[in-house]
Amino acid sequence: MPTTAPTYHVSVLLKESVDALCIRPDGVYVDVTFGGGGHSREILSRLGDEGHLYGFDQDADATQNVPEGEARFTFVQSNFRYLTNWMRYYGVDGVDGLIADLGVSSHHFDDETRGFSFRYEAPLDMRMNGRGGATAADIVNTYAPEDLARLFLLYGELKNGRRLADALCKARAMKPIKTVQEFLEAVRPLMGRDREKKDLAKAFQALRIEVNHEMDALRELLEGSLKVLRPGGRLVVLTYHSLEDRMVKNFIKAGNIDGKVEQDFFGNRLSPFAAVNNKVIVPSEAEQAENPRSRSAKLRIAEKK
Numbered sequence: 001m002p003t004t005a006p007t008y009h010v011s012v013l014l015k016e017s018v019d020a021l022c023i024r025p026d027g028v029y030v031d032v033t034f035g036g037g038g039h040s041r042e043i044l045s046r047l048g049d050e051g052h053l054y055g056f057d058q059d060a061d062a063t064q065n066v067p068e069g070e071a072r073f074t075f076v077q078s079n080f081r082y083l084t085n086w087m088r089y090y091g092v093d094g095v096d097g098l099i100a101d102l103g104v105s106s107h108h109f110d111d112e113t114r115g116f117s118f119r120y121e122a123p124l125d126m127r128m129n130g131r132g133g134a135t136a137a138d139i140v141n142t143y144a145p146e147d148l149a150r151l152f153l154l155y156g157e158l159k160n161g162r163r164l165a166d167a168l169c170k171a172r173a174m175k176p177i178k179t180v181q182e183f184l185e186a187v188r189p190l191m192g193r194d195r196e197k198k199d200l201a202k203a204f205q206a207l208r209i210e211v212n213h214e215m216d217a218l219r220e221l222l223e224g225s226l227k228v229l230r231p232g233g234r235l236v237v238l239t240y241h242s243l244e245d246r247m248v249k250n251f252i253k254a255g256n257i258d259g260k261v262e263q264d265f266f267g268n269r270l271s272p273f274a275a276v277n278n279k280v281i282v283p284s285e286a287e288q289a290e291n292p293r294s295r296s297a298k299l300r301i302a303e304k305k
Contacts, residue, residue, distance in 0.1 A: 011038030156206030
């Protein structure tokens with residue numbers, strides 16, 4: 001029996017993020033992380049007959065949540081990094097708002113077969129798009145020790161990244177690491193008992209980011225948003241870890257991921273965006289208690305100049 005949208009994923013800061021789009025009934029909007037369709041359904045409830053919404057998701061599982069018979073909605077089964085290509089394909093010359101709920105959906109963590117969580121025994125996969133590309137097992141078994149250490153340090157912010165890499169290389173020399181359990185057996189001795197869950201979550205995050213090229217995809221999405229948003233259009237982004245949040249913050253500040261603000265001859269800042277909220281919006285204590293995934297969420301909103 002297919003998973004229904006309400007149980008597929010619980011949208012974080014649903015009202016706040018959709019409110020931030022300032023929906024025009026006849027506007028054109030893009031939900032680049034369709035998932036369970038929570039944000040998309042809320043956007044559609046505010047659109048008139050002349051409005052249109054495009055929803056992106058590279059995971060085939062998300063297709064089961066596409067609203068049936070909804071002429072105002074177009075589903076695009078693709079990575080959001082190709083945003084500009086698809087908007088050109090559909091003949092869209094500008095959009096009034098774009099929303100991105102980054103990270104991993106509840107569905108991926110709860111699916112026992114995909115390898116996103118260390119709670120379940122499964123193949124060490126972690127691909128958002130299961131149709132191709134290297135799996136987490138491929139990375140663990142083929143990367144050089146220094147490259148494994150780099151990704152654990154950079155994407156997982158784990159200070160013992162080198163030791164983790166060495167442990168994995170030692171284990172894979174005995175036999176290939178193909179499952180979540182085999183990965184855990186190799187790295188658990190290096191995890192302090194008081195921080196085991198947090199550090200394992202960071203290690204899995206690092207692998208997931210590498211498998212799905214998440215930082216490159218986010219950079220391309222942000223650069224693409226600059227091309228497709230109309231003046232006055234809203235960019236609404238939910239982030240869940242410091243790496244992606246820093247990139248989004250820099251882009252809103254300067255129009256580039258480095259955060260380097262250009263100035264004109266008179267010293268005026270030339271950023272293409274204006275931040276709507278200088279202080280990030282975070283979920284209420286009640287929402288965090290009800291939805292643990294929301295605890296690390298930060299909502300950033302910007303308007304195209």
